[in-house]
Amino acid sequence: MASARSRLVAEVRASLAAARGQARTASAVAESRRAAALDRLRAVRDAHLACVNGLGAQRERARRAIEADFVASARRLADELAAHEPDLGVVRLGTVAAPGCPVLMPALVPLLDHGHLWFTGAASDVDSVVRLVLLRVLGAAPPGSVRLTVYDPERLGGTLSGFAPLGAASLVRFVGPGGLAGALDALVDEIQRLNALVLAAGHTSVSALAPRPAPWSVVVLLGDAATADELTPAASAQLDRVVRLGPPCGIHVVGRGLPLPSSPTVVRVSVDGRRAVSAAVAELPITLDAPPSADEIAARCRAVASAATSGPPAATFSSLLPGSYWTCVAAEELSAPVGTSLGGSSLVSIGLGDDPPHALIGGPSGSGKTNMVYAWLGALCARYSPDELALYLLDFKEGVSFARFAPSVRDESWLPHVRLVGVNINNDREFGLALLRHLGDELRRRAAAAKRFDATKLAELRAEDPGSSWPRIVAVIDEFQVLLTGRDAVTTEAVTLLEDLARRGRSQGIHLVLASQDVSGIEALWGRAGLVAQFTLRVALPKARRILAETNLAAETIPRFTAVVNADSGVPPANQVVRVPDASDRTTWRALQHALWSRRQSGSQPPRLFDGDAVPSLPPSGGPGAAVLGETIDVGARPAVFPLTRAPGRNLAVLGTRATEATAILSAAALSLSVVDRQERQAAGEQPDPAGEAGPPLFSVVCLDDGVLPAATALCAALPGGRFFDRSTVADFVASLDSSPGPSSQHVVIGFAWDARPPGIDLKPLLSRGPEQGIHVLGWWRTVARLRDDLGGPGSRTDAIGGWVALDVHGPDLSPLSPQPGGPTWYPRERRALFFDRSTDRAPQVIVPYEIPPDRLTAPPTALPSQNRGVRPTDAANADGGTR
Numbered sequence: 001m002a003s004a005r006s007r008l009v010a011e012v013r014a015s016l017a018a019a020r021g022q023a024r025t026a027s028a029v030a031e032s033r034r035a036a037a038l039d040r041l042r043a044v045r046d047a048h049l050a051c052v053n054g055l056g057a058q059r060e061r062a063r064r065a066i067e068a069d070f071v072a073s074a075r076r077l078a079d080e081l082a083a084h085e086p087d088l089g090v091v092r093l094g095t096v097a098a099p100g101c102p103v104l105m106p107a108l109v110p111l112l113d114h115g116h117l118w119f120t121g122a123a124s125d126v127d128s129v130v131r132l133v134l135l136r137v138l139g140a141a142p143p144g145s146v147r148l149t150v151y152d153p154e155r156l157g158g159t160l161s162g163f164a165p166l167g168a169a170s171l172v173r174f175v176g177p178g179g180l181a182g183a184l185d186a187l188v189d190e191i192q193r194l195n196a197l198v199l200a201a202g203h204t205s206v207s208a209l210a211p212r213p214a215p216w217s218v219v220v221l222l223g224d225a226a227t228a229d230e231l232t233p234a235a236s237a238q239l240d241r242v243v244r245l246g247p248p249c250g251i252h253v254v255g256r257g258l259p260l261p262s263s264p265t266v267v268r269v270s271v272d273g274r275r276a277v278s279a280a281v282a283e284l285p286i287t288l289d290a291p292p293s294a295d296e297i298a299a300r301c302r303a304v305a306s307a308a309t310s311g312p313p314a315a316t317f318s319s320l321l322p323g324s325y326w327t328c329v330a331a332e333e334l335s336a337p338v339g340t341s342l343g344g345s346s347l348v349s350i351g352l353g354d355d356p357p358h359a360l361i362g363g364p365s366g367s368g369k370t371n372m373v374y375a376w377l378g379a380l381c382a383r384y385s386p387d388e389l390a391l392y393l394l395d396f397k398e399g400v401s402f403a404r405f406a407p408s409v410r411d412e413s414w415l416p417h418v419r420l421v422g423v424n425i426n427n428d429r430e431f432g433l434a435l436l437r438h439l440g441d442e443l444r445r446r447a448a449a450a451k452r453f454d455a456t457k458l459a460e461l462r463a464e465d466p467g468s469s470w471p472r473i474v475a476v477i478d479e480f481q482v483l484l485t486g487r488d489a490v491t492t493e494a495v496t497l498l499e500d501l502a503r504r505g506r507s508q509g510i511h512l513v514l515a516s517q518d519v520s521g522i523e524a525l526w527g528r529a530g531l532v533a534q535f536t537l538r539v540a541l542p543k544a545r546r547i548l549a550e551t552n553l554a555a556e557t558i559p560r561f562t563a564v565v566n567a568d569s570g571v572p573p574a575n576q577v578v579r580v581p582d583a584s585d586r587t588t589w590r591a592l593q594h595a596l597w598s599r600r601q602s603g604s605q606p607p608r609l610f611d612g613d614a615v616p617s618l619p620p621s622g623g624p625g626a627a628v629l630g631e632t633i634d635v636g637a638r639p640a641v642f643p644l645t646r647a648p649g650r651n652l653a654v655l656g657t658r659a660t661e662a663t664a665i666l667s668a669a670a671l672s673l674s675v676v677d678r679q680e681r682q683a684a685g686e687q688p689d690p691a692g693e694a695g696p697p698l699f700s701v702v703c704l705d706d707g708v709l710p711a712a713t714a715l716c717a718a719l720p721g722g723r724f725f726d727r728s729t730v731a732d733f734v735a736s737l738d739s740s741p742g743p744s745s746q747h748v749v750i751g752f753a754w755d756a757r758p759p760g761i762d763l764k765p766l767l768s769r770g771p772e773q774g775i776h777v778l779g780w781w782r783t784v785a786r787l788r789d790d791l792g793g794p795g796s797r798t799d800a801i802g803g804w805v806a807l808d809v810h811g812p813d814l815s816p817l818s819p820q821p822g823g824p825t826w827y828p829r830e831r832r833a834l835f836f837d838r839s840t841d842r843a844p845q846v847i848v849p850y851e852i853p854p855d856r857l858t859a860p861p862t863a864l865p866s867q868n869r870g871v872r873p874t875d876a877a878n879a880d881g882g883t884r
């Protein structure tokens with residue numbers, strides 16, 4: 001039992017041991033599984049952690065990249081906006097910060113050519129911003145291109161007093177209390193004017209026109225409640241127009257304190273201290289820039305005003321000159337620079353040829369017309385030799401602007417291209433006419449040559465006829481309108497000639513350059529559309545009016561020393577603005593002239609100088625049997641002569657009270673006759689007159705007025721064989737006529753003051769029968785009426801007077817002696833006379849009485865004064881009857 005129990009115990013024990021063993025084994029297995037599971041868990045956790053960590057870094061990197069990108073874009077944008085700050089159209093007020101963006105952006109608002117800026121807020125805050133805005137606008141725009149109008153009734157302009165220096169260049173205008181309506185009316189008028197221009201040019205805004213026809217106009221309105229009543233309904237309506245229609249015309253309103261009409265063109269800005277907001281910058285808070293100091297404003301405005309008045313830096317005359325002289329050929333055209341372009345330094349050339357053929361230059365006094373002509377001529381003459389270019393230069397104003405081209409006492413040089421210079425000719429319109437006639441003759445000569453060679457233009461003629469010289473001719477007439485003022489024969493003929501030259505000169509290489517100071521010159525032409533149309537080259541100096549096309553106001557706004565050059569009849573798209581160098585400086589000019597003069601061909605003649613103030617000197621002789629009376633006003637400076645033939649009526653009357661000139665004319669006539677002898681007549685190819693005029697003239701000098709006694713006796717003393725009679729001996733003279741030279745001799749009677757003859761002396765037989773017998777009267781009557789008395793009284797025939805020279809006698813008084821009903825158009829003037837020879841002239845001509853050189857009046861000439869030809873022995877006949 002015990003063993004069974006023991007066995008049983010043993011068995012139980014063994015079972016228990018086995019079970020324990022199994023349990024231990026199972027536990028160990030479970031434990032190792034748990035450990036493995038834990039390991040896996042850890043690995044998973046680690047992997048998860050690693051994964052989470054990796055993703056975070058990646059996200060951080062991506063976030064940083066996006067942020068960097070955003071900041072870079074914001075910076076780029078800020079830079080771009082900053083680059084636009086100097087743009088004319090926008091103004092920077094300050095900076096804006098976008099939420100979450102560390103970069104500050106410039107706060108730019110549109111203004112010029114876009115709209116208006118209207119501020120709300122405390123007046124002092126707003127005014128600081130307004131000063132800032134105005135200074136920025138003035139700084140960005142070219143000097144002179146922005147004009148301010150300031151309405152500040154409360155502080156009478158004091159708010160913007162720092163801008164007053166702009167007044168020096170008329171760039172600011174202050175409008176006082178009560179002036180608002182007027183100022184708005186003026187703006188509306190300006191809008192209307194500019195709109196008309198814009199429409200005419202086919203554009204939609206003034207900014208499309210180049211150059212701008214008017215500066216930008218910024219109108220600053222600083223109103224408040226107290227001034228609101230100035231804005232009457234009418235003024236309010238005008239303000240509405242300005243707000244709606246101003247921006248395309250460059251008219252912009254900036255200000256505060258008035259009820260500005262709402263319009264898409266108005267940018268509103270609300271200001272609070274140094275902060276502001278505006279829909280124009282997405283209502284983001286703007287930090288306003290610091291307002292400029294008063295000194296800063298004044299300094300900037302002074303600089304703007306001075307730059308606006310002094311204009312751009314000058315171009316130089318030497319830049320117009322070529323490297324080597326006289327290398328250009330004018331067959332096709334004459335082309336030369338007149339200045340540099342406004343923006344850069346490139347030369348701007350203008351040409352004269354088939355198109356454009358002629359030029360009009362205009363500008364008010366002092367605007368630089370003459371300087372422009374100097375610059376142009378200098379550039380032309382340096383390029384083209386005198387064989388290529390010939391110049392005729394007339395200046396109708398008081399002054400001697402072209403005199404520098406002719407030799408003078410100070411400078412013997414001349415411009416070799418110049419054929420003729422006219423100065424001080426403002427009273428001698430006839431000289432302009434003479435030039436046109438001369439050019440007309442040249443035109444016909446060229447046309448005839450062209451016809452011979454079957455050439456249609458100068459280039460062809462030159463090619464066909466290379467042996468001849470066919471330079472292009474440029475005729476410059478300054479103040480040409482003087483020539484066309486007056487309803488008389490001079491104007492009529494001048495216009496006809498101008499029309500012909502303008503029309504046909506183109507193909508013959510004759511070019512007209514007409515300059516005028518004021519509109520009247522142009523108006524003189526304006527009625528003649530055909531004539532004006534030929535002048536397709538237009539040069540308008542600053543403020544020139546009506547030189548360009550009617551709608552082209554470019555000359556209004558260009559600065560000093562510039563010009564609008566337009567080769568298309570002045571239409572706006574052809575405008576070229578040129579900076580013209582100073583070509584007036586004598587030293588610079590002289591250097592060029594000397595250089596060109598030293599290259600002239602040997603034998604080159606100086607130009608003919610017609611100086612209206614100079615008194616011409618009596619030439620040695622006027623030709624056989626011809627009395628020289630004065631110098632004709634023509635290109636050749638020919639003497640006006642009165643031939644003493646044996647035809648009836650070959651007497652000459654000098655008419656008028658001006659003793660000095662009457663004496664000069666009679667002396668010139670007598671002295672010129674005294675030096676012509678038989679040999680000279682024969683040398684001149686004149687056949688001896690069958691009536692026997694070959695003998696020397698007998699001179700009788702009759703002086704009936706004591707005032708001219710010295711001159712008359714001096715003349716008589718200078719005449720070979722001269723016989724002298726005064727009031728006491730004039731009866732002897734009449735008696736001596738019976739014993740005067742026979743039919744083979746000529747007797748010249750010089751009568752001073754015939755009208756003072758004593759009673760009983762009858763001149764009629766002498767005047768009417770004398771010339772056939774070789775007795776010619778060259779007499780001075782102080783009135784036409786007294787001459788008529790000597791011819792038989794009023795109504796008597798006047799054909800015994802074949803020629804007359806009128807001094808201070810008015811045209812209608814000359815009607816009895818003139819073929820023209822009512823007499824010639826003649827307004828007497830100093831040192832000028834009107835001469836008419838019935839046998840040759842259709843109309844009288846103006847002459848300049850000569851000055852008699854003292855050596856011609858000293859003694860009877862024993863030899864010709866300068867040519868030394870022939871000596872005439874004293875006529876023995878002078879001993880009888882003559883009183884010395």
Ligand SMILES: Nc1ncnc2c1ncn2[C@@H]1O[C@H](COP(=O)(O)OP(=O)(O)OP(=O)(O)O)[C@@H](O)[C@H]1O
Pocket residue numbers: 314363364365366367368369370371372397517561562579580581582583584585
């Ligand atoms: N481009 C220029 N640069 C420098 N000075 C100039 C220039 N143009 C003109 N001037 C000067 O301005 C002054 C007036 O010029 P200019 O005599 O040419 O004018 P104008 O229009 O011919 O005047 P007016 O009709 O009264 O004769 C002169 O002293 C001249 O030297």
